[in-house]
Amino acid sequence: MKLLKMCSTTVIKGEKASKSTEEDAEANFRIYGIISYFVVLVVIGLPIWWYTTRVYRATLPLVQMQDVELKNTQNDYGMPLSLEYDILVSFVHPDPFNPTIDLRGVEIEEHLRPFLDKISPVSDFIVKSQWLFLLDLGVTPSKTEQYLVLKEEQLPHIITPLESKLWSHISPRPTINLVLYFARCDDLPLYIFGSDDKKVESNAFLSARWGGFYIINADKTSCEKGVFKPDVNAVTSTFITHIQRLFKIDNITDTDNIYELKMRKATEMVDSTKRTLKSLAGLLSEIKSIVISDDVGNKIRVAVENADLAQKFLAQGDVDEGLKFAKIAFSHSERAFSDPSLLSLLYFPEDQKYAVYIPLFLPIMIPVIMSLSTLRKWIMVRKKKID
Structure with a gap:
């Protein structure tokens, strides 16, 4: 009987020891699972997320x-600062056959080039030209016995409708507009009058940061022949004066x-x-x-x-x-x-980045963080056993 009792007691103790070992193994398995989740999400996942979503910035002084x-x-009156400028010469002729104009854009460029070469160390200049036909001034000149008069207050209203016809806006470079307007032959000569009601001798005006406008009248003989050859030197001299004033140059020589x-x-x-x-x-x-x-x-x-x-x-x-x-x-x-x-990332600021990723990470992180208390208890138990 005593032998049976001893055997049964031994079996019960063996079963308890076996259960304890299985429980310890299961607890260790859970702890290792918690540690692995923590390592993957916190130690590895968060740094990778932070690195891959960060904004790259090169080292700057x-x-x-x-x-x-x-x-x-x-610089209210001069041209915008640039290393290159387009010079757009626009020939505006409201009546292309009265008279026919004997003038080419290349002639203007040839006469402008010596002046432009002198100031080319400052900026490069690309000269272009265009013809605009059947285009009126956009304002109505007043009439005297001798002239058609454009008053000073009317001048800004000339540029506004003309601006839409110029292709200077398609260029990436700032444009200096130089407009040559040919007055009609069947009218009185067209002149600009200043605020003092006196005729402007140059018959031209300058618009700040835009360019110059020059009105030229054909002589009576050219109107009768139907062909007008403008004085290229007079035209380019006026345009050079405009460029000098835009760049605030007194005397280029x-x-x-x-x-x-x-x-x-x-x-x-x-x-x-x-x-x-x-x-x-x-x-x-x-x-x-x-x-x-x-x-x-x-x-x-x-x-x-x-x-x-x-x-x-x-x-x-x-x-x-x-x-x-x-x-x-x-x-x-x-x-x-x-x-x-x-x-590239201007419209994805930090608060939006967190708003996108926090709903993803938070449900996963909460159980992992809460299980850290279990990990702490396990470590304390192991420590007591070792002691």
Whole structure:
């Protein structure tokens, strides 16, 4: 009997030990499952999610971009700053057969080219021409015994309807419009009168940041013959005067004026570069979702470096070297600021990113985080057993 009792007791103890071992194995399995989920979701998943959804930004000299002093510059009357300009010569003839005009656009370009070559170190100029027929002024001149009179207050109303007919808006470069208007032969000669009610001798006017408008009247003999050959020298001389005023040049034949033009344009380019870079730095600080690719970052670094070099040479009076580096800085800053890649993530800010991903991660993370208490208890039990 005693032997049977001892055997049964041993069997019960063996079963308890076996159950305890199975429970420990099952508990270990659950703990290892919790640890694996935690590692996959938190240790591996969150860093990968953060890395793959982050906004890439190349290293930028932000301190140099922000710590610049900007000058108060005004360029209300001149043309927009650019390294290239289109010069669009438009011949406007309301009555193309009365008279026929003997003039080609290439003649105007040939006469303009020597002047443009002198100021070409500052910018490049591409001369184009077009003819517009059967197009009236858009305003009604007043009539006197001798003339048809365009008053000064009527001049802005000439440009507005004409603007839609010009194809200058399709060019990526700023355009200098030079319009030559041929008055009708069957009317009195057409002249511009100023605010003092006196005839403007040049019979032309200038519009700020747009270009010039020149009215030419055919002589009586040409009207009778039906063919009019304008004085190309007079036309180009008027257009050159317009360009000089737009670029604020007094006398292009004077070496000092050329030097002053180079110095002024180089300084404007350096100031524009600094203003663009500072605006870009402020934009990047406010909007964190803007991507800065390596290409854009390289353009910004080149702009910063060349702006400093240009400023250094201009301070030394070396205007040619200063202008060379200023053009490089200006070009790279404009290309960096207008790069399309800056808008690639502009409309997916941080709050929207969290709004998309939190509903995905939160239901999975809550059980994992709550199971950490079970992991803590298991660690405490293991620690007691070891002790």
